[in-house]
Amino acid sequence: MKFGFNKLLAACAIVPLAAVHSNPLGCATPDSTETDFFPHKVEPAYSEFWDISYHGTYKIFTNKVSGLTYLLYQCGTEPPAEELDGRHANVLSIPPQDGVNVAATPMITYLELLGVRPSISGYIGYKNFISSSCFLNLIDSGSISVAEEMNNETLVASAGISSETVTLVNGYAGDTVFTNTIVMQEYEETSYISTMEWIKVYGAIFNLEDKANEIFDEATCRFDEIAENVASVTTDMPTKPKVLWAYYSEFCGGWDVAGKLRTFSFAWCSTRSNF
Numbered sequence: 001m002k003f004g005f006n007k008l009l010a011a012c013a014i015v016p017l018a019a020v021h022s023n024p025l026g027c028a029t030p031d032s033t034e035t036d037f038f039p040h041k042v043e044p045a046y047s048e049f050w051d052i053s054y055h056g057t058y059k060i061f062t063n064k065v066s067g068l069t070y071l072l073y074q075c076g077t078e079p080p081a082e083e084l085d086g087r088h089a090n091v092l093s094i095p096p097q098d099g100v101n102v103a104a105t106p107m108i109t110y111l112e113l114l115g116v117r118p119s120i121s122g123y124i125g126y127k128n129f130i131s132s133s134c135f136l137n138l139i140d141s142g143s144i145s146v147a148e149e150m151n152n153e154t155l156v157a158s159a160g161i162s163s164e165t166v167t168l169v170n171g172y173a174g175d176t177v178f179t180n181t182i183v184m185q186e187y188e189e190t191s192y193i194s195t196m197e198w199i200k201v202y203g204a205i206f207n208l209e210d211k212a213n214e215i216f217d218e219a220t221c222r223f224d225e226i227a228e229n230v231a232s233v234t235t236d237m238p239t240k241p242k243v244l245w246a247y248y249s250e251f252c253g254g255w256d257v258a259g260k261l262r263t264f265s266f267a268w269c270s271t272r273s274n275f
Contacts, residue, residue, distance in 0.1 A: 023207035028076030037074040040210035042200035046193050065185045095206045096166045104170035105129050110202040122161035124150050150176040
């Protein structure tokens with residue numbers, strides 16, 4: 001039986017949004033009369049690990065895994081004084097006018113899908129973990145600087161990476177020279193669709209909620225169509241085939257095996273299986 005890919009492509013075509021004033025990609029001006037800078041908004045439909053609330057000139061992103069909140073205010077405006085009481089992990093101006101640093105390879109894909117790859121100024125990590133050829137080309141051309149460690153001030157400075165630039169980190173930002181960090185934890189999700197939904201969070205950082213919603217809606221449609229195609233192939237099978245998702249990690253010297261419910265396995269060396 002053939003998969004209905006033509007049907008999938010047709011069914012999942014992006015439908016243009018109704019004409020709504022877009023969220024600003026630049027900063028507000030002193031004569032601005034806007035009361036709601038974010039007419040396009042996002043909210044989680046599948047993920048239980050994040051939330052965002054909107055308040056006219058600012059939004060609050062909550063990472064429910066770490067328990068951290070971030071006040072993201074429209075650049076050109078002032079953050080509300082009542083929110084500056086230390087409750088938030090960081091108070092940051094958005095969209096980032098000086099670009100961002102990324103400290104994990106999965107973040108690259110989200111930002112590439114949103115079309116903001118040129119906004120990435122620094123990468124913290126090992127270059128050989130990167131699979132994006134376009135991203136590697138930007139590193140080779142000097143457009144993106146690389147430092148292998150987040151907690152080495154000399155190494156970061158010598159790489160030409162600003163420690164004050166908004167930096168997206170993966171799960172932990174404790175011992176670091178970077179001051180304006182945002183902790184992202186999409187790897188905690190237990191399904192493709194909820195993992196993909198973090199693109200809404202990345203979109204919110206750049207005021208690209210409308211684009212993030214479109215990308216996610218299209219991805220959701222494709223996931224649904226693929227599930228239907230798989231079901232049509234396996235319906236007549238006496239037993240469902242079992243598949244092992246695993247790869248050998250040279251970093252830890254063992255096999256990284258996906259859990260029963262997890263789409264992605266994120267395990268430290270001590271918990272990896274050595275076969």
